[in-house]
Amino acid sequence: MVQLLKVQNFNVSGDGFGAGVDQSFERPFGHIDPSSMFAWCGATASWPNRTEPGGTRGLDDYFTRDFSHNIGAEIMGRNKFSPHRGPWRDHEWQGWWGDEPPFHTPVFVMTHHERPSFTLSDTTFHFIAADPVTVASRAKEAAAGKDVRLGGGAATIRQFLDADLVDTLHVAVSPDVEIGSGSRLWKSPDELDDRFHHEVVPSPSGVTHHLFWRR
Amino acid sequence: MVQLLKVQNFNVSGDGFGAGVDQSFERPFGHIDPSSMFAWCGATASWPNRTEPGGTRGLDDYFTRDFSHNIGAEIMGRNKFSPHRGPWRDHEWQGWWGDEPPFHTPVFVMTHHERPSFTLSDTTFHFIAADPVTVASRAKEAAAGKDVRLGGGAATIRQFLDADLVDTLHVAVSPDVEIGSGSRLWKSPDELDDRFHHEVVPSPSGVTHHLFWRR
Numbered sequence: 001m002v003q004l005l006k007v008q009n010f011n012v013s014g015d016g017f018g019a020g021v022d023q024s025f026e027r028p029f030g031h032i033d034p035s036s037m038f039a040w041c042g043a044t045a046s047w048p049n050r051t052e053p054g055g056t057r058g059l060d061d062y063f064t065r066d067f068s069h070n071i072g073a074e075i076m077g078r079n080k081f082s083p084h085r086g087p088w089r090d091h092e093w094q095g096w097w098g099d100e101p102p103f104h105t106p107v108f109v110m111t112h113h114e115r116p117s118f119t120l121s122d123t124t125f126h127f128i129a130a131d132p133v134t135v136a137s138r139a140k141e142a143a144a145g146k147d148v149r150l151g152g153g154a155a156t157i158r159q160f161l162d163a164d165l166v167d168t169l170h171v172a173v174s175p176d177v178e179i180g181s182g183s184r185l186w187k188s189p190d191e192l193d194d195r196f197h198h199e200v201v202p203s204p205s206g207v208t209h210h211l212f213w214r215r
Numbered sequence: 216m217v218q219l220l221k222v223q224n225f226n227v228s229g230d231g232f233g234a235g236v237d238q239s240f241e242r243p244f245g246h247i248d249p250s251s252m253f254a255w256c257g258a259t260a261s262w263p264n265r266t267e268p269g270g271t272r273g274l275d276d277y278f279t280r281d282f283s284h285n286i287g288a289e290i291m292g293r294n295k296f297s298p299h300r301g302p303w304r305d306h307e308w309q310g311w312w313g314d315e316p317p318f319h320t321p322v323f324v325m326t327h328h329e330r331p332s333f334t335l336s337d338t339t340f341h342f343i344a345a346d347p348v349t350v351a352s353r354a355k356e357a358a359a360g361k362d363v364r365l366g367g368g369a370a371t372i373r374q375f376l377d378a379d380l381v382d383t384l385h386v387a388v389s390p391d392v393e394i395g396s397g398s399r400l401w402k403s404p405d406e407l408d409d410r411f412h413h414e415v416v417p418s419p420s421g422v423t424h425h426l427f428w429r430r
Contacts, residue, residue, distance in 0.1 A: 213272035
């Protein structure tokens with residue numbers, strides 16, 4: 001089996017932003033409220049944070065339940081892990097996700113500021129000050145033959161794309177959401193077409209799924 | 216978790232047939248050659264019978280790799296298991312799938328003609344002369360909390376639909392294939408709309424995925 005490095009269920013606005021500017025503890029996605037961008041997965045039966053039974057079982061549910069399929073590790077950027085910038089003042093911050101993070105695998109946080117690893121439930125966070133090639137190698141080793149999810153944000157995905165380390169991408173575009181400034185994945189999804197096959201799948205929910213895999 | 220009874224990756228022609236007439240050992244799908252109906256999944260990277268690396272990783276690959284996701288048992292009709300009709304003359308026939316059947320779970324064959332269970336690799340076939348309610352109950356018990364796949368053929372799916380036992384369906388329609396007579400799932404996919412939500416998702420490969428879940 002080929003071991004893939006995959007972007008999965010990454011949400012961007014119609015103008016290609018994954019988050020706005022001025023990220024803070026109160027506003028993890030910056031100046032914008034991204035809830036409409038995530039509505040498509042929250043509506044599905046397989047959404048892990050679902051508190052009531054029900055939910056849709058159409059196309060969007062396939063993407064939601066595929067999130068953890070054969071995934072053995074996640075890579076994320078510092079800004080996905082934390083609203084803090086610069087050196088850690090302390091190690092109290094343990095991510096946005098509470099005592100039960102949704103990853104259930106080792107997570108490798110790419111950062112200029114290392115700190116000790118720690119474990120919450122079945123997720124262990126590691127902090128690595130290294131280039132994407134090194135981080136990908138560490139994550140693939142930890143994944144033990146399974147695939148590695150590249151969780152974002154947009155700037156981190158761009159770095160891995162620039163290093164030609166990404167095998168597949170699934171990006172959900174909310175055509176009606178405009179962010180204008182912040183963390184941008186692309187000006188247009190067609191930017192990747194020279195290197196990737198590219199399928200565009202509109203969902204009945206209104207979101208458009210873009211699927212890429214290497215040529 | 217709800218335990219579902221699911222139809223997955225069931226292929227029909229544009230006129231709604233899963234197979235033609237005069238099934239035989241040489242022609243498991245009767246008078247028609249169904250290979251064009253199955254081409255969409257055979258082209259994907261996740262196709263289990265793939266002999267060479269490569270394959271597409273777009274929309275169709277999601278459906279292909281979802282085939283075994285959280286499945287703990289399969290139910291099939293006698294005519295999916297075997298081209299023989301009537302009482303078994305002997306027990307030599309062990310299905311179409313060789314020594315490594317693609318199910319990897321208990322399989323319950325609904326038939327008027329019981330015979331002893333047998334095991335090939337990690338698949339055990341059981342033969343049950345009972346109504347759909349009883350067969351569903353046996354399969355759900357064997358699935359131990361996981362979902363049950365209803366594998367077909369079309370007549371068997373119809374029986375389970377008539378008994379209101381089906382929770383979700385994924386049916387891949389090949390619009391350009393006409394079969395004309397044989398084992399028919401529906402005259403039109405809209406027949407199920409009174410009982411199911413129904414999404415229609417055209418794939419770039421040419422096949423149209425129909426997704427149903429209970430209202």
